Amino acid sequence: MATRMRLKLKTVFVLYFMVSLLGLIYALMQLGQRCDCTEHDMPKERTISRLRGELHRLQEQARKSEATRRPQKESSLPTIFVVTPTYARLVQKAELTRLSQTFLHVPRLHWIVVEDSQRKTPLVEQLLAKSGLTYTHLHVATAKERKLQEGDPNWLKPRGVEQRNEALRWLREDGKAREGVVYFADDDNTYSLQIFEEMRNTQRVSVWPVGLVGGMKYEKPVVERGKVVRFHVGWRPSRPFPMDMAGFAVSLKLLLDNPDSCFDGNAAMGFLESSLLQGLVTMDQLEPKADNCSKVLVWHTRTEKPKMKREDALQPQGLGSDPAVEV
Amino acid sequence: MPMVFIIYIWHDNIVSPLIAGLKGHWCSNALAIKESHSQSIFEVVHIENFYSRPLPKSDILTTIYVITPTYRRPMQKADLTCLANTLLNVANLHWIVVEDSQKRTSLVSRLLHETELNYTHLNVQTPANSIKHARPGQKFPRGTLQRNLALQWLRATFNDHNTQPGIVYFADDDNAYSLKVFDEMRSTKKVSVWPVPFVGGLRYESPKVNSLGKVYGWSVVYDPHRPFALDMAGFAVNLHLILSKPHAYFKLDAKGGYQESSLLMELVTLNDLEPKAANCTKVLVWHTRTEKPLLINEGKMGFTDSNVEI
Numbered sequence: 001m002a003t004r005m006r007l008k009l010k011t012v013f014v015l016y017f018m019v020s021l022l023g024l025i026y027a028l029m030q031l032g033q034r035c036d037c038t039e040h041d042m043p044k045e046r047t048i049s050r051l052r053g054e055l056h057r058l059q060e061q062a063r064k065s066e067a068t069r070r071p072q073k074e075s076s077l078p079t080i081f082v083v084t085p086t087y088a089r090l091v092q093k094a095e096l097t098r099l100s101q102t103f104l105h106v107p108r109l110h111w112i113v114v115e116d117s118q119r120k121t122p123l124v125e126q127l128l129a130k131s132g133l134t135y136t137h138l139h140v141a142t143a144k145e146r147k148l149q150e151g152d153p154n155w156l157k158p159r160g161v162e163q164r165n166e167a168l169r170w171l172r173e174d175g176k177a178r179e180g181v182v183y184f185a186d187d188d189n190t191y192s193l194q195i196f197e198e199m200r201n202t203q204r205v206s207v208w209p210v211g212l213v214g215g216m217k218y219e220k221p222v223v224e225r226g227k228v229v230r231f232h233v234g235w236r237p238s239r240p241f242p243m244d245m246a247g248f249a250v251s252l253k254l255l256l257d258n259p260d261s262c263f264d265g266n267a268a269m270g271f272l273e274s275s276l277l278q279g280l281v282t283m284d285q286l287e288p289k290a291d292n293c294s295k296v297l298v299w300h301t302r303t304e305k306p307k308m309k310r311e312d313a314l315q316p317q318g319l320g321s322d323p324a325v326e327v
Numbered sequence: 328m329p330m331v332f333i334i335y336i337w338h339d340n341i342v343s344p345l346i347a348g349l350k351g352h353w354c355s356n357a358l359a360i361k362e363s364h365s366q367s368i369f370e371v372v373h374i375e376n377f378y379s380r381p382l383p384k385s386d387i388l389t390t391i392y393v394i395t396p397t398y399r400r401p402m403q404k405a406d407l408t409c410l411a412n413t414l415l416n417v418a419n420l421h422w423i424v425v426e427d428s429q430k431r432t433s434l435v436s437r438l439l440h441e442t443e444l445n446y447t448h449l450n451v452q453t454p455a456n457s458i459k460h461a462r463p464g465q466k467f468p469r470g471t472l473q474r475n476l477a478l479q480w481l482r483a484t485f486n487d488h489n490t491q492p493g494i495v496y497f498a499d500d501d502n503a504y505s506l507k508v509f510d511e512m513r514s515t516k517k518v519s520v521w522p523v524p525f526v527g528g529l530r531y532e533s534p535k536v537n538s539l540g541k542v543y544g545w546s547v548v549y550d551p552h553r554p555f556a557l558d559m560a561g562f563a564v565n566l567h568l569i570l571s572k573p574h575a576y577f578k579l580d581a582k583g584g585y586q587e588s589s590l591l592m593e594l595v596t597l598n599d600l601e602p603k604a605a606n607c608t609k610v611l612v613w614h615t616r617t618e619k620p621l622l623i624n625e626g627k628m629g630f631t632d633s634n635v636e637i
Contacts, residue, residue, distance in 0.1 A: 090525065094503035094613035101506065102412040190405040193412065211637040212401055215624030218637055232631070234624025296637045299405035302618040310528030310548045321531050321546070327524040327610045 077108040078200055079180040081171060081252065085163030086124065086187050087116040090327060091303050093123055095187040100131040106196045110180075112170065114163035115139040123326060136175075140166040146265060158272045160186070161265040168255060168262055180252040184245045188303050191246075195297040198289040199249035205281045208290035210247040213300035219244065221286065221293045228286040228293075240274040241283075246298045248273070254280055388419040389492045389513045392481060392566065396473030397435065397500050398427040402617045404434055404637060406500040411442045417509045423480065425473035426450040434636055451476045468579070468586050470499070475576045481566065482573055493566030497559045501617045504560075508611035511603040512563035518595045521604035523561040525614040532557065534600065534607045542600040542607075554588040554597075560612045562587065568594055 082103065086092060096113070103109050111133050115124055118141050128135045140162050148157050164184055171182065181202045185191065199206050207228060209220030214235050221228040221243070231242045241248075255261060264275035290297050314320040393414060397403060407424075414420055422444050426435055429452045439446045453472050474497055481495065494515050498504065512519055520542060524531035527549035534557065535544040545556035555562075569575070575593035577586055604611050625631065 090530070091613065091615055093610075094615050097505055097613075098409055098413055098503045101416055102409070104416055105412065190409045191412075192408050209635070211405065212620040215621055217401060217622060217625060217631045218635060294635065296404075296635060299402070299408075299637070300620075301402060301405050301409075302620075304616040304618050306525035306614075306616075307528055308530070311530050314529075314548065321529050321533075323530075325522070325531065325608060325610060327530055327613070 074107045079108045079110055079177060080106065080196055080200060080249075081110050081112055081167075081175075081177070081180055081182045082185045083112045083114065083164055083167040083182060084185050084187050085114050085116060085160030085167075087159075088121065088123070090306050090308075092187070093127065093327065095303060096124065096127055099185070099187055099191075100127070100133060102191055102193070103133055104131075105193050109133065109196070110177075111135040112167045113137055114160075114166050116142050116160070116163055136170060138163075138166050138170055158263075158265060158267065158269070161263045161272065165262045171252065172256060172259055177252060178256060181249050182252055182255060183249040186245060188301060189246050190299040190301045192297045195290070198297065202249050202251050203287060204254050204285055205248055205250050205277060206287040206289045207243060207248045207293065208288070208298070209293050209296050210244045211296040211299040213244045213246075218296050219247070220296075221247075221288055223288045223292045226288065226292070227284055228288055229283075236270055239271055241277045242270070243273050244300055245273055246300055248277070248286075250276075250280065389494055390419045390421055391417065391494045391496055391509055391513065391563075392421050392423055392477075393496050393498045394423045394425065394474055394477040395498050395500050396425050396427065396470030396477075398469070399432065399434075401620055401622065401637060403500070404438065406617055407435065407438055410498070410500050410504075411438070411444065413504055413506075414444055415442065416506050420444065420509070422446040423477045424448055425477050427453050427470070427473055447480060449473075449476050449480060468577075468581065468583075471577045471579050471581075471586065478569060478576060481569060485566065485570055487567060487570035490566070490570070494563050495566055495569055496563040499559060501615060502560050503613040503615050505611045508604070511611065515563050515565050515601060517568050517599045517601065518562055518564050518591060519601040519603045520557060520562045520607065521602070521612070522607050522610050523558040523612055523614050524610050525616075526558045531610055532561070534561075534602055536602045536606045540602060540606060542597055542602055550584050553585055555591040556584075557587055558614055559587055560614055562591070562600075564594060 084096075084099065086096060100111070103111055111128075111131075113124060113128060113135060115121060115138070117139050120137055120139050125137060128137055142159075142162050146157055146161070148159065168182075171177070181199050183196075183199060195208065198208060207221045209218045211218045213219050214233050216234045219231065219233040219242070222230045222232050231237055233242045236242060258280055261276060261279040263272055267275040311320050395407075395410065397407060411422075414422055422439075424435060424439060424446060426432060426449070428450050431448055431450045436448060439448055451472050453469075478495075485493070494512050496509075496512060508521065511521065520534045522531045522533035526532050527547050529548060532549075533546045534542040535546050537543050545551055545553070547553075547556045550556065572594055575590060578589035581589040
């Protein structure tokens with residue numbers, strides 16, 4: 001009797017163990033599987049299955065977007081050669097510093113900084129050396145008769161002509177690259193990161209709107225059926241290319257194939273950009289970027305000249321701020 | 328059976344946190360302000376309706392909370408873009424942007440969303456009737472309410488006793504900042520200071536530092552009697568100090584040039600100041616100002632499409 005009882009108990013235990021084990025195996029097999037929610041009745045299990053499904057979906061989405069976001073390896077991207085003429089003034093270091101901070105986010109960028117000076121200055125030399133960017137440091141002094149004097153309005157004489165042309169000379173004669181894109185970026189403008197990606201695949205000359213220029217909120221090429229047909233500007237729209245320097249980029253190959261094309265320092269006010277582009281493209285060859293020239297991705301900002309009245313009053317007395325401290 | 332339950336509980340703990348972690352943003356509800364009794368600051372009653380990316384969780388670098396008040400004008404997007412490009416280079420940074428507006432604008436919301444920065448987006452409109460508090464001829468100090476709201480948000484978000492270290496820096500959207508200034512300020516124990524150029528009519532204004540490395544005065548011409556004769560860009564404050572002095576705010580009725588003093592007087596004495604930038608001999612930030620563009624060709628009706636965002 002006792003034996004039979006023990007046997008019965010033993011059977012119960014064995015049965016219990018087998019069922020638990022089977023249940024465990026079943027649960028383990030369900031791990032990592034997409035859940036068929038129709039099988040579940042309990043709300044909690046339904047929630048867990050739904051969340052598991054959501055997790056799978058999001059993970060797949062993340063995998064897909066990662067794959068599409070980086071279609072090209074960085075080393076195969078065309079290089080953007082950014083040409084920045086610069087000259088010594090109080091805000092120069094501030095302007096170049098924040099410009100370099102923008103460029104740090106742009107892959108395959110080569111900064112060509114051309115000083116308007118007889119020789120390279122330590123300020124620019126050190127700034128470039130510490131910038132973390134790939135760069136070329138050039139210099140050429142603007143002829144005295146072409147230089148703006150103190151108190152002259154900005155528009156009186158074109159600025160940066162010799163410096164941009166010097167960069168073109170370097171690209172043609174000293175630079176090793178035969179492909180890439182050239183962009184003339186003045187040191188006081190503001191650039192979004194997207195504009196560099198827009199210009200990267202320029203075949204000849206690409207164009208886009210520029211904000212806060214020409215007395216307007218923005219100037220822009222007008223695009224119809226994917227082609228530039230005219231320009232929306234407030235001043236002298238009859239210019240061959242009524243655009244600001246910040247509003248276009250040129251393929252390096254096009255510049256190398258046209259070795260005589262350069263900026264004309266004698267061009268009338270507002271015609272500097274046209275003086276280069278006229279020899280390179282026609283209007284219908286322009287490649288509109290920035291969503292068919294509907295978005296503003298670069299701004300023609302200008303920095304105020306700092307007021308130095310107290311400094312100017314103190315300097316003759318030898319009481320001004322220490323000139324050895326670089327600003 | 329017990330094993331099966333254990334497995335389901337384990338699933339619960341793995342799956343739910345994973346799903347929660349994939350979410351990036353959260354929102355809260357609306358904003359209210361009221362005038363305080365002294366009428367020198369506007370007390371923010373409670374903060375709602377802000378939008379934030381999660382705060383960084385690194386234990387290694389002290390987080391820098393950069394507070395930027397901003398207001399709508401043609402150069403706003405350009406200035407914020409330029410500043411964002413700078414801040415993107417700074418590790419462990421949280422940008423608190425406070426609009427002077429009735430509600431958060433889509434321009435700023437979109438800009439912040441498209442950067443990859445951690446940020447908090449707040450807004451409070453400077454009430455028109457607050458101008459009556461300004462003295463005759465006094466320029467109404469811009470950004471005061473907005474900076475105070477950011478301080479309020481920090482105090483509402485962090486607990487003084489068990490929060491990670493942080494530094495608070497007031498960075499206006501039209502200044503220029505070297506990356507080095509962020510490195511320098513990270514070690515701030517109370518309040519650190521450095522020179523700022525293009526203010527006060529000088530090449531630069533600077534704290535005066537003695538041979539013991541202590542600030543003993545100010546190398547300024549404009550009102551050298553100010554308790555703290557420096558610009559907003561010229562100092563940073565340890566977050567714990569902000570949290571431990573919950574009544575310290577910028578005063579709305581502070582005289583011109585005394586804004587900074589109105590806060591710092593509540594926090595530190597001259598002796599507490601920590602000079603950075605090689606004992607205040609190097610310039611690491613610039614008080615630049617973007618020129619207001621002359622939109623003379625826009626005309627009364629506006630020449631350009633107002634739907635295009637600039």
